[in-house]
Amino acid sequence: MLRRLEALALQVRRAVSGQMGGERRSRRRGQSVEFADFRNYTPGDDFRLIDWNAYARLDRFMLRLFVAEEELPLSLFLDLSGSMDWGRPNKADTARRLAGAVAYVALAALDRVRLTVFAEGPTSGGAPYRGRRAATELFARLQSFPTGGATNYEKLVWPIGRQRPGMSVLITDGLGEPGVDAALAAMQRAQQEGAVLQLLAPQELTPDWSGDARLRDAETGIEREFTATPLTQRAYLNALEQRTEGIERAAHRRGLRFARLSTDQPIDEMVQLTLRHIGLLA
Amino acid sequence: MTVLAPAAAVLGLTLPVIVALYFLKIRRPTRIVPALHLWPNQIRDRQANVPWQRLRPSWLLFLQLLAAAVLVAAAVQPVLPAGAALARHSIVLIDTSASMQATDVTPSRLAEAKRQANGLIDQLGPQDRMTIITVGPSPRIVAAVTGDRDALHRALNDVTANNGPADLSASLSLAAGLVRAGDDARAYLFSDGIVQPLRASFATGLPYPVDYHRIGVSGENVGLTSLTVRSSAQTRAAYLHVQNFGQQPRSVSLEWRADNRLLDVRPLTLAAGQSQDLVFPVPGDATSVTAHFSGSDVFALDDAATAVAKTPRAFRVLLVTPGNVFLEQALRLRTDLQVDVVAPAAYKPSAAYAMSLFDRFAPASLPDGPLVMIDPPIGSQLAGGSPVGIGRVRAADAGDPLLANVDLQDVHVARSQDLRVSSFGRPLISSLQTPLLLVRDEPFRQALFGFDLHESDLPLRIAFPILVQNLSEWMLPPSVPSHSFHPDEPVTIVPESGATSVNVSRPDGSRRALAGAAIATFGDTDLTGLYTVEQTVAGSIQRSWFSVNLFSDPISQLKPLDRLTLPPTRTTAVQATHPGQLEIWPWIALAALGIVTAEWLAFHRGL
Incomplete structure (x- = not known):
């Protein structure tokens, strides 16, 4: 699977500017094989870049400028709230694996990956990761975060705002209150391309129970007596559909991609089909 | 409530x-x-x-x-309290006679009567009882003194109409038998009022009051009330009587068929109350003829009439007489008799004759079979005593069927042999001095006149051919009477000599088997139409026919009676009627x- 992931790359719509060289076309001129322009030499420039052929013809020092190929800063925001610790297969487990897969695609392309997990608040996943060798550390780090707590998307606004322009991927079930719109607005302000990946369990998409129950919220612990009937099932599915459509509309409005994923999909299928389909990977 | x-x-x-x-x-x-x-x-x-x-x-x-x-x-x-006043024992008399088939109320008078009676059943209280009796040619109890409303509904709904008259007297008598002294009973008669006249036996009254519920609204009807086939030397013709019983002129189209072959169609317009006699030819080979008219009519039973066209098989009769034109003519009035007249000197005993008449002559030995002996010579086998003068002539038994329609008031006899000591049989006509006519059933049906017909004015009276007709039909009943019968009227069938089986096919195709070789009374004549009698004689099948038609003016008139004269009530019980109850559960x-x-x-x- 890792070999198949290495064949992929994050797809950005515009050039990026990173701190280190990479495989991404940068807006800055730098070192690469792709010629960009000439300019006059000024003291202090790297004399290795002087075009001696031009000096021979023009009798002055000219510097050859090349397109700089830089890294892509990828920020992964992973929801590990209480609602994600639910379903068969478990949403949090699936989210960790999906985040790892996307991160590996970036690491394989020498992109820089920054990991942030969140529930009631954001938790940094440590220093940015770069290169394939960092993948193992990142995977271990993903597994180390516990799940639990209520989702608070508004607490993501500050860490998102600190991001350099680049790509952000938010993996969540999108069920927290208030909604995810504030975080998406922050992504837009921070010039983030990227995607919102809504991850739900099959039991959420098709409730497999009926009758009387005492419902307990996985995040808040609030309980309510309830009687499931065909009518209430329809009402629940309508509410879930409206929630999903709201997230999708907000994402598109902010220039972000959106995909709804079910945890019973294999990770390989999510990456190879769904994420390529929405244009996140190529 | x-x-x-x-x-x-x-x-x-x-x-x-x-x-x-x-x-x-x-x-x-x-x-x-x-x-x-x-x-x-x-x-x-x-x-x-x-x-x-x-x-x-x-x-x-x-x-x-x-x-x-x-x-x-x-x-x-x-x-809830309902409309009808009910007694503890309600007797529903429901008319099932022919006129109740009229459709002047939808769907029929009988259905309307059953609907009203069903409503009465629904109003029965828990202590109430009901009896349902049909009023037809003979009364029938379909539910007896029960409070089971389901059973009453079922019994009532199973009631069907028949083609016969309504014998209300019999039904009232039957109902009276179910009412004990002191019972709180009341009868409810659902009828159109077209019933046979009440018998006089109700003069003392009924032990229950009767509420008459009139069923039906209209008497608009055109009916066929008579159809007979007459034969003459040259032709045979059918005489049909059709009458408009309604108050409106009616136009109908009359179809005339012989053995289901359409022979003629005649349009007919009848004013209100008008009747018309029609004559139709009858083909020589026809077995039966049928008249039928089409058109909207509320009563279908009298829209068709059937008559037998086949001449019945003739009996050979021997008349031995020195000369008696009266007797000869009276015998010839019956079309199924073939009369051979011989002088006493030419008489030879023969077994070919079904009946023998000896006028002023006595054979040496009497033939075995029906016989009429008139004024036998003195000294002969059946002769009586010395002649005596006769005064007034009278019937020995006025109710004897052999004297039906025989008026003896103006009949005189000059003298007669003294038959007082004769052991021949029972007297039929008598006088103060001596019996004049004796009849007997055993060993054969036979009659003995003690006087010479020429010494009496009897042959000059209308009573004479009637008496001869009665005697000959008594002695030689037609094997199968070919005239028309009314529905439910019994038909006497005398099997042919040697008949091994007798079957009757009814108009609906059903068959009834009768016991062979015995005179039988066939009673399943409820359907109108042509009945076929098949007798197996010596391996061959002999067929004869008779017809059943409504032919009843009182029924065809169809107009329901607003008031019906019913016998008085003589009950001593307190008529504690109470309102009916309508269950709403x-x-x-x-x-x-x-x-x-x-x-x-x-x-x-x-x-």
């Missing part, structure tokens, strides 16, 4: 039980959901297993309480079913 089952009100305890069940609480399993806010605020108790909880307003609770209350209301069987139960359905819908709609 009263209730028939007040004890059922105890079922009302189910209402507080239902409310109590709503106080119980459900033990609900805990389910963790990712987002509680996505689930609607829906709660309903399906199965309570933990006490207690606060009673919440609920449509289901309301509907269940309402359904239980309505079911309890149905269980106590509330009744089926409607309440229906409403409960609707409420339960609404509750079911409400449950599934999540109310």
Whole structure:
């Protein structure tokens, strides 16, 4: 699977500017094989870049400028709230694996990956990761975060705002209150391309129970007596559909991609089909 | 309003039980959901297993309480007072005669009568009893003194109309037999009033009053009331009588058929009350002829008439006489007799004759068979004593069928042999001095006149051919009478000599087998039309026919009577009639079913 992931790359719509060289076309001129322009030499420039052929013809020092190929800063925001610790297969487990897969695609392309997990608040996943060798550390780090707590998307606004322009991927079930719109607005302000990946369990998409129950919220612990009937099932599915459509509309409005994923999909299928389909990977 | 089952009100305890069940609480399993806010605020108790909880307003609770209350209301069987005044024992006399088939009320008079009688059954109280008797050619009890309303409904609905007259007297007598002295009984007659005249035996009155419920509205009817086939030396013709009994002129199209072959169609217009006689030719080979008219008519039974066209098989009769034109002519009036007249000197005994008549002559030995001996010579085998002068002539028994329509008032006899000591048989005509005519059944049907017909004015009276006709038909009844009978009128069938089987095919194709070689009375003549009698004689089948037609002016008149003269009531019982009761619990139960359905819908709609 890792070999198949290495064949992929994050797809950005515009050039990026990173701190280190990479495989991404940068807006800055730098070192690469792709010629960009000439300019006059000024003291202090790297004399290795002087075009001696031009000096021979023009009798002055000219510097050859090349397109700089830089890294892509990828920020992964992973929801590990209480609602994600639910379903068969478990949403949090699936989210960790999906985040790892996307991160590996970036690491394989020498992109820089920054990991942030969140529930009631954001938790940094440590220093940015770069290169394939960092993948193992990142995977271990993903597994180390516990799940639990209520989702608070508004607490993501500050860490998102600190991001350099680049790509952000938010993996969540999108069920927290208030909604995810504030975080998406922050992504837009921070010039983030990227995607919102809504991850739900099959039991959420098709409730497999009926009758009387005492419902307990996985995040808040609030309980309510309830009687499931065909009518209430329809009402629940309508509410879930409206929630999903709201997230999708907000994402598109902010220039972000959106995909709804079910945890019973294999990770390989999510990456190879769904994420390529929405244009996140190529 | 009263209730028939007040004890059922105890079922009302189910209402507080239902409310109590709503106080119980459900033990609900805990389910963790990712987002509680996505689930609607829906709660309903399906199965309570933990006490207690606060009673919440609920449509289901309301509907269940309402359904239980309505079911309890149905269980106590509330009744409303109904229109009819009922006695403890109600006797329903329902007319099933031919006229009740009229369709002037939809769908028919009988159906309307049954509908009204069914309404009476519905009003019976728990202590009431009812008897249902049909009024037809013969009365029939279809339900006897029962309070089982289902059985009464079933019995009434099984009642069908017949083609015969309504013998109300017999039905009233039958009903009277079911009423004991002191019974609180009342009869309800559902009829159009077209019944046979009441017999005089009701002069003392009935032990119950009779309420007459008129059925029917119209007497508009055109009917065929007579059809006969007459033969002459040259031709045979059918004489048909058709009459418009209504108050409106009617136009009909009359079809004339022989053995179902259409021979003629005649349009016919009859003014109100007008009748018309029509003559139709009858083909020589025809077995039967049928007249039928089409057109809208409320009474179909008299729209067709059938007559037998085949000449019946003739009997050979021997008349030995020195000369008696009166007797000869009287015998020849009967078309199925072939009369051979011989002088006494030419007489030779013969077994070929079915009947022998000896006028002033006595053979040496009497033939075995029907015989009429007139004034036998003195000294002969059957001769009486010395002649005596005769005064007044009278019937020995005025009710004897052999003297039917025989008027002896102006009959005189000059003298007669003295038959007082004769052991021949019973006297039929007598005088103060001596019996004049003796008849006997054994060993054969035979008659003995003690006087010479020429010494009497009897042959000059109309009574004479009638008497000869009566005697000859008594001695030689036609094997199968070919004239028309009324519905349900019994038909006497005398099998041919040597007949091994006798079967009768009815107009609907059904067959009835009669015992062979014995005179039989066939009573299944309820259908109108042509009946075929098949007799197997020496391996061959001989067929003969007779017809059954309504041919009844009183029935065809069809107009229902507003008032019916009924016998007086002589009951001594207190007529404690009470209003009928109309049970309304089926409607309440229906409403409960609707409420339960609404509750079911409400449950599934999540109310």
